[in-house]
Amino acid sequence: MPPVPVHPVVEEVTRRIAHRSAASRSAYLDRIAGARSTGPARAGLACGNLAHGFAACSGTDRLALSGLRKPGIAIISAYNDLLSAHQPLHEYPEWIKAAAREAGGVAQFAGGVPAMCDGITQGRDGMELSLFSREVIAMATGIALSHEMFDGALLLGVCDKIVPGLLIGALSFGHLPAILVPAGPMASGLPNKEKARVRQLFAEGRATREELLEAESASYHSAGTCTFYGTANSNQLVVEVMGLHLPGASFVPPGTPLRRALTEEAARRVVALSREDEYTPVGAVVSERSVVNGVVSLLATGGSTNHTMHLVAIAAAAGIQLTWDDFADLSSVVPLLASVYPNGSADINHFHAAGGVQFLIGTLLDAGLLHEDVRTVAGDGLHRYRREPVLDGDRLTWREVPTRSLDETVLRPAGAPFAPDGGLRMLSGNLGRAVIKVSAVAHEHRVVRAPARVFTGQQGFLDAFRAGELDRDVVVVIRHQGPRANGMPELHGLTPALGALMDRGHRIALITDGRMSGASGKVPAAIQLTPEAAAGGPLARIEDGDEVVLDATTGRLDVLVEATELARRPLRDGPADEASWTGTGRELFTALRRAVGPADQGASVFGSMTPGHFGAPARV
Structure with missing residues (x-):
């Protein structure tokens, strides 16, 4: 069956992004091409440097690292056991190391990045560090990869600023293959409408604190990602449509055999992508077409507004200039296909059960609203993401999903949307x-x-x-x-x-x-x-x-x-002086506050990331 022609507005927006980004994207691709090595990256290290890199290893991993033949894989994780979304990542490194070894590579835990929860810091002074934590995560990812021991990376993270930060950091090492590895959502708890009802009653003084805490605890009740369609779940959906997850990986629950199988397969897959015959660097996966695909998926599902900043910053890290005008023009032709809280009563588990990301990609491809001709971590072509992962005994495989939504109150085809334009x-x-x-x-x-x-x-x-x-x-x-x-x-x-x-x-x-x-x-x-x-x-x-x-x-x-x-008129209520922006660690972020750019340019402190400009302060 021949591919469906891409919608003319989607094509035009993609064309103009490529045109305005021509110089910066070319400079980025030249930079990552120059950073690529023809064999294991650690082969270029002096013996003393290399010895430090495997001093704590033993057995076959030590032999592999000293032998300069097998690819090295970096594990970079946002694990902590404070946050429900990241607690499941505790088990991943040992699974990954074993699977990478089986695939002929060797994986090392290269570094951890911070992960803060906006749910915990909401309304508190610590919330003022939240957006800046994205830049800290990007820098921490860069530090982890700077040892030049690695030929690929697995990025373990889920929530708000964590996934964008991991990806921005990895794109600075865009010559490396990289796969994002999620943890999956917690089981559905108290219905979101009921939670919202109790919150509103409390705000009006008609519910007690004990009643509010009971409702909140019934909503956020176990390991896994919060189930409403906020930035965490928007992260997962968007990066999967961009081809940075394994197909179907986003919303498989933690603590299940399928979740473990997908994590282990990610390790095997990144080893394969580091080899000459399948070499797929992350800087090539994140392209003008895949960025547009990410925006389209966000609009089609009414996803988090945070991504009007995060996607701009991610694109900039790959030399791509994405603007709010691009979002607006795409939104005029992309229909709203999902109704997930706060846009509806269903949660992300209901969305997944109705057909999830695989049905969404299929119907958008069939409507010409996504680019099929993209590189992904699963191979060339977005059609690979129309299939869902399943276990056949102990073997992971993928199968076709139903061609219709299993619940049109939650997920609809492009021909029968909730609204004719994006959310x-x-x-x-x-x-x-x-x-x-x-x-x-x-x-x-x-x-x-x-x-x-x-x-x-x-x-x-x-x-x-x-x-x-x-x-x-x-x-x-x-x-x-x-x-x-x-x-x-x-x-x-x-x-x-x-x-x-x-x-x-x-x-x-x-x-x-x-x-x-x-x-x-x-x-x-x-x-x-x-x-x-x-x-x-x-x-x-x-x-x-x-x-x-x-x-x-x-x-x-x-x-x-x-x-x-x-x-x-005078400018009222001028910005707080630096002496008042202290406490809860805020004073440590003063330099970032001085350098940060405007929201429509990604609210980034990095400025242009092309050669000759990297690190230039963003203009406000």
């Missing part, structure tokens, strides 16, 4: 540019015109809510929450109170230069506004009572103040 949209106007996630917002709530009430942090808003000052139509403005101001924390703690105001019949919207991410819900929220207030953006000039229009249908975001009047 993310871009807003622009005299306040700047922002992202809005509309997949969970009812049509009647997508246009809001109301007076502004301005705050410089979450606590001021919550105090005003509890005092009854917001019981009316209002556009809540939370400013000085951008990357330069305080690291761009996620503002999930606002959701229950905002939802309660909406349920009382008021027209409610949120505008912020902070984040809401994958948990963005039913309240229209213009987030990641750039330029941020701390960089002198117009958001810093809004005053209480100003009429504001947020129109998600036309993409409009304006304050109804004359341009001359707005320009005349």
Whole structure:
């Protein structure tokens, strides 16, 4: 059967990304080609250097490393037993070492990277380190790979900033094959709608702390990734569609024979990819076409808004210039095919059972909305990802999935979508540019015109809510929450109170230069506004009572103040001085806060990563 022609808008967006990226992508590919070795990388080390590299090894691994014949594989892991999503990674290294040995390679635990949980730090000072942890993870990955002992890498991680950080770091060593290895979701617990209901009751003072904790504990109850469709699960889906997981690896539960089999197969596969006949470097897997595929999958499922920054930063690490305009144009033609909380009542396990990533890829390929002609860690061609992994006795194999969704309340074909366009949209106007996630917002709530009430942090808003000052139509403005101001924390703690105001019949919207991410819900929220207030953006000039229009249908975001009047106003509530940005480790990240770029450029501290520019501070 001949391949389906790619949709003209998808083709055009891909073409213009390639055109604008021509120089930076070419420089990147030249750099990684120059870094490639024709045999095991450690063969270039002096004897003293090499001896340090296998001093702690014994048996066949020691012989393999000293023999300079077998490929070396780096294991880089975000394991810790504090976080449910990463706790299952504890067992992986020994599985991987045995499987790599069986495949004719040798794997070593090269380094660990930090993994913090936004669920734990939500609303706390530590949340202000969350986005910057992506850069720390990327740098830690670079340190682990800098020993030049390795011919391939396995990247073990799941959540929010961890997967993007691992991938950005690995792309600095883009000549190496690399496979991302997930842990899988926890079993379904308390239904998400019930959890949200109890949270809102607590925000209104109609549920006790004991009732809230009971609901939260029933939702987050075991090892594995949280089951709502936030950034962690968006990570898994997006990188699988980009060809960086083994097919079907994203949502297999931890603690199952299939999860172990996929982990062991990843080790065997990366050994194969390091050899001459199948050599597939990660810098070639992450291409203009695969980046577009990642964006399409995000839009088609109403995934986390964090990826409007993470995908930009990942692409930049491979010399590819992705913009918010690319997201907007793709969103206009990519239909919404999934309904997973907070976009619906189902969780990620229901999505997986309905057909999951494999059905999604199949229907998008058949509609011409994905590029099939890409390189992946499973081999050339995205068609390989239409099949799901199964165990035939002890043998891992892949089989075709049903050609129809098993539950169209959760997952639909491209010809019968939940909505004709994607779940993310871009807003622009005299306040700047922002992202809005509309997949969970009812049509009647997508246009809001109301007076502004301005705050410089979450606590001021919550105090005003509890005092009854917001019981009316209002556009809540939370400013000085951008990357330069305080690291761009996620503002999930606002959701229950905002939802309660909406349920009382008021027209409610949120505008912020902070984040809401994958948990963005039913309240229209213009987030990641750039330029941020701390960089002198117009958001810093809004005053209480100003009429504001947020129109998600036309993409409009304006304050109804004359341009001359707005320009005349002073910048309110300037960025916090460095002396106040201390405690909970924040002072350690001051240099990153000074160097960070704007949200629409990935909120990165690395700047351009092409030769001659690597490490240049990003402009704000």
